Amino acid sequence: MRQERNPCVYILASQPHGTLYIGVTSDLIGRLWQHRNGVVEGFTSRYKVHRLVRYELFGDMEHAILREKQLKRWHRQWKINLIESENPEWHDLAAGLGFPPVGPRRIPDGS
Known part of the structure; x- marks a missing residue:
């Protein structure tokens, strides 16, 4: 059986207004699984x-590749504005694709 391809550009964040990652894939579900399970070592696993x-x-x-390259050239604030134009609360959209949502990131407060 031939797998259906769905070219896609995606943006991941470590937390609202946190570290951003832009990628391109033809299998968003598979790629999200790889990122979340640390299958591929690198930037997204290192910075969560x-x-x-x-x-x-x-x-x-x-x-999709042309759009990925365009977004990677953008200033950080333009990327944030793009995200917030449709996702102002920075919700984890993967929850709508069948993944458990990523919870809020805890920052140690030293207490």
Whole structure:
């Protein structure tokens, strides 16, 4: 059976206004699983960037890659504005795709 491809650009965040990661994939569910389970060592596992805060679907991978490159060139505030235009509370959109939501990140307070 041939797997259906859904080209997609996605933005992950470590927490609201935290570290951002922009990626492209043809299998968003599979890629989210990889990020959340630390299957691929690297930036997202090192900085715990697992909250899906935005994704855009495309008809073909070529357009998805062009959009990914465009977003990666943007200033950080433009990326934040883009996220907040449709997800002002920085909810974990992966919950709507069948994943448990990433909870709030706790920062040690020294007490």
